[in-house]
Amino acid sequence: MNKRGDNKTPLSDLGKYGLIDHLCSELKISHKSTVRGVGDDATVIDNGNRYTLVSTDLLLEGIHFNLIYSPLKHLGYKAVIRAMSDIFAMNGTPSQVLIALGISSRFFVEDLREFYEGASSACEKYGADLAGGDTTSSLTGLTISVTAVGSVEKNEITGRAGAKPNDLICVTGDLGAAYAGLQILERERRLFEKDRQIKPDLGGNEYVIGRQLKPEIPAGVLAMLRGKKIRPSSMIDITEGLASDLMQICKASGTGCRVFSKNIPTDYETVRVCEEFNIDPLIPALNGGDDFEMLFTVPVELYDKILGIGEVKVIGHITEKGSGNFLVGADGTEVELTAQGWKK
């Protein structure tokens, strides 16, 4: 009944963001309350005094998490972090979270309690209420859909568009740790699957594993920026990877960029784990994703103000449209940044 044609376009031809652009290119916005639709981290709705922000996220077993090493409590926590991160990326604060779960019969009530404990603990930490949701059966894996609702002062909102040539490119915290943590967890999973008696050896890698399983949002840094009256000219949360997310900013803003590899912050534990796995730490920092740090741009005049915030690093600057997106190596060589294709 459904036809599968030969002349159809594979999803991989477009990549994730290309696909969303393509699907939504013809959508008409008719509600006067719809301020921004597809193409930013969250949907922006005008509610009079403030903007209401709504974002929705889907986590699927086998793609976004593996239950072998993701305790359900951590998974609930991370699922809520993912959705709230989009609200913070627009300089907003979350207020409500809704969760819909698709669950198979291999789960027990106690398992779901654990999940909800983690989810409500993330809500509590970042000041939101777990205020709705649904459960449904699933024939296959665990399916988690999280919707976060928040708000932002109208003059404080940030989006992907807005970066200007010469703006400084900044990141919070350090990058690539979540990917490094995943490498450890995957190695232990493979060993465990060969021999179920083996106890996982996670010692000494607590930081990177924690970043993978129970990430946090740099909400304190964002509050500090607001306190110093610094409104980023553009902002996005680093979920796909620095390269891909920075290219989103450049595309939306109509600019290019130069990023200096020596300035990209990585934790020493990330570097050590990467050495263990023979990976250049720059790779997970650029393409690892799931770090939930913030990537933002500010006018160059704010350089001194930004320097005063310890948890923010300036990693490059925005350039004119058409000048490309480049990574500048320690030796001055320039390599074009590439976004990952269709991955997750």
Next chain:
Amino acid sequence: MNKRGDNKTPLSDLGKYGLIDHLCSELKISHKSTVRGVGDDATVIDNGNRYTLVSTDLLLEGIHFNLIYSPLKHLGYKAVIRAMSDIFAMNGTPSQVLIALGISSRFFVEDLREFYEGASSACEKYGADLAGGDTTSSLTGLTISVTAVGSVEKNEITGRAGAKPNDLICVTGDLGAAYAGLQILERERRLFEKDRQIKPDLGGNEYVIGRQLKPEIPAGVLAMLRGKKIRPSSMIDITEGLASDLMQICKASGTGCRVFSKNIPTDYETVRVCEEFNIDPLIPALNGGDDFEMLFTVPVELYDKILGIGEVKVIGHITEKGSGNFLVGADGTEVELTAQGWKK
């Protein structure tokens, strides 16, 4: 790593609503903007002048739809209807819809375009903007998560709680048609799977099949109620089935109910299909679900006003707490209503 214990509680022990109650029983609401959380069709957020309503819905392949007989365009339409229906059930109007899709590589760009065409056509019909979303890979089936945002005047909001003894129980439209349509589609699927040359024979059953594949919301009737200044004392959309959804109202309102089987509206095509399948038409009307009609209660004084609305039927009345939830047969016998267990 994850333990699976023997002393754990199977999900089936609690049933769907019991499970949600159990998981959310200890949630604390701390935001003053959170008016209502878990336990109604949508989350209610105070935004000053009006209430903002947010609802989220998850549709999973094999549970909620079968791609063999659900064209992607209809599926996109129905997915949006499901989420918007929760907003209408609280007497609100939807304004924005967000969609997150989990898709496997067996889909093509053109397939997703079809889905989006259906989704945006439902948005347009009911006056909402398709204003956000995400796509992600899926290892298994198609996963659809839809979030609907809307609003309602503060003094017009309806919820599940609020029904009072002697209130009239009303339904819009007719019930059981979606279930009857599903029987036809499933029969043709089985024939098709035995012999791929067979063309499905759907003739004469267009109404019930349409109700299954491309349902509508009785938005006109709700507008008429508002026009006549009738605010239901409680309301819910019929998605699980009349019995289960009515029991939700009685539970939330702390009441019992009497429903008269002869008053439950069914379409003649539903009755004919049920006869073909040897099913009492009352069964799908009570337990079929997916009808997307509205079930509501009004004070008995409004009987004459309600009678004037052709598309509304009075099917019974609310009774005192502790007097049970009963279906009264044509011969006067009373049968206790039972909700379905964990199904979807």
